[in-house]
Amino acid sequence: xxVLINAVSIKDGGSLVLLVRLLAAMxxxxxxxxxxxxxxxxxxxxxxxxERVRTLTFDWAERTxxxxxxxxxxxxxxxxxxxxxxxxxxxxxxxPDRPLACPTLLLEQHAGHFSTTFKRLMESSLNGWxxxxxxxxxxxxxxxxxxxxxxxxxxxxxxxxxIAEQAEVPLQRIRVIPHGPGxxxxxxxxxxxxxxxxxxxxxxxxxxxxxxxxxxFEAVARLRATGRALALVLTLDExxxxxxxxxxxxxxxxxxxxxxxxxxxxxxxxxxxYGTLDLFVFPSLSESFGFPMVEAMARGLPLLVADTPGNxxxxxxxxxxFGADDASGLAEQIAGLMDDRAGYEARAWAALAxxxxxxxxxxxxxxxxxxxxxxxxxx
Numbered sequence: 001x002x003v004l005i006n007a008v009s010i011k012d013g014g015s016l017v018l019l020v021r022l023l024a025a026m027x028x029x030x031x032x033x034x035x036x037x038x039x040x041x042x043x044x045x046x047x048x049x050x051e052r053v054r055t056l057t058f059d060w061a062e063r064t065x066x067x068x069x070x071x072x073x074x075x076x077x078x079x080x081x082x083x084x085x086x087x088x089x090x091x092x093x094x095x096p097d098r099p100l101a102c103p104t105l106l107l108e109q110h111a112g113h114f115s116t117t118f119k120r121l122m123e124s125s126l127n128g129w130x131x132x133x134x135x136x137x138x139x140x141x142x143x144x145x146x147x148x149x150x151x152x153x154x155x156x157x158x159x160x161x162x163i164a165e166q167a168e169v170p171l172q173r174i175r176v177i178p179h180g181p182g183x184x185x186x187x188x189x190x191x192x193x194x195x196x197x198x199x200x201x202x203x204x205x206x207x208x209x210x211x212x213x214x215x216x217f218e219a220v221a222r223l224r225a226t227g228r229a230l231a232l233v234l235t236l237d238e239x240x241x242x243x244x245x246x247x248x249x250x251x252x253x254x255x256x257x258x259x260x261x262x263x264x265x266x267x268x269x270x271x272x273x274y275g276t277l278d279l280f281v282f283p284s285l286s287e288s289f290g291f292p293m294v295e296a297m298a299r300g301l302p303l304l305v306a307d308t309p310g311n312x313x314x315x316x317x318x319x320x321x322f323g324a325d326d327a328s329g330l331a332e333q334i335a336g337l338m339d340d341r342a343g344y345e346a347r348a349w350a351a352l353a354x355x356x357x358x359x360x361x362x363x364x365x366x367x368x369x370x371x372x373x374x375x376x377x378x379x
Contacts, residue, residue, distance in 0.1 A: 025364035180360030190300025190348035218327035237264035
């Protein structure tokens, strides 16, 4: 089987982790498959080195919106005719608007295009009608893509349901395949109760309109006001305007002295940050999967998550759920874990146990099965 992966716009974040880790796992499971991978030049060196992997780079594809449209509707169809893959596996949320010469598997990784909350937050953050029109145009394109794909794959049932409802895609055409634990492998034993020392709460993520740092900042401010000794560990690039604005909000709330911002970390350093944490809080309002939740569970950290369908699905019984806008409730749950050693340790063990349900090997097996079905015309 020959598979063409379209990852032309993937450069960082969870999408890059997924591209690299899933491809490596699929190579390990079935070395007979031939992979042709379209990536940005900055990403090419990150891919697994293997005789069955051919890397193709097109650095111009995202130069302007016009270039991106040309890539999808002219260059990519031409490349498919030239390379003659059995399946196109697009991991970028988009497909061409024109018919293609092979079946397609579309990995939808942007839950925001199917979330009314995300759409509201995004449009309120954009300045002027041209930016809002461009965003709406992207959403329409994503919806056309999910309708035209031979099959879709997503990481949660919550996103599958949202796509089925909002884009009118039959659930029978959507394959739910949870992915592995991000950059982590499960540890042997979970985190120990910190006792009376300063507790380290973590939120490892980049800025985004849906990330909802404000509820976490307000909860920390409430805890500090009651004399709790804690630090909030973040991974924000201070040179980024969005990140700088978030840190300014923390200062305005009077919690600047307890912020431990590690900056924009290379992937190899992320595990070290998780290793310093005592609790992990995930207040995000819209995620296609939420790798940080699974990474935190793999490190055996008690997990608190905002009450959204996707977060509840990924965290399962291992996560404590708080109202998405309820800073007071979040503060109470954190304080409860700080005061209850047995409860803390039970949550830590539950998190570690649940992390074993997420496996790159299992994700690779399931994805390969879908690709083979498409290649054989069984989809």
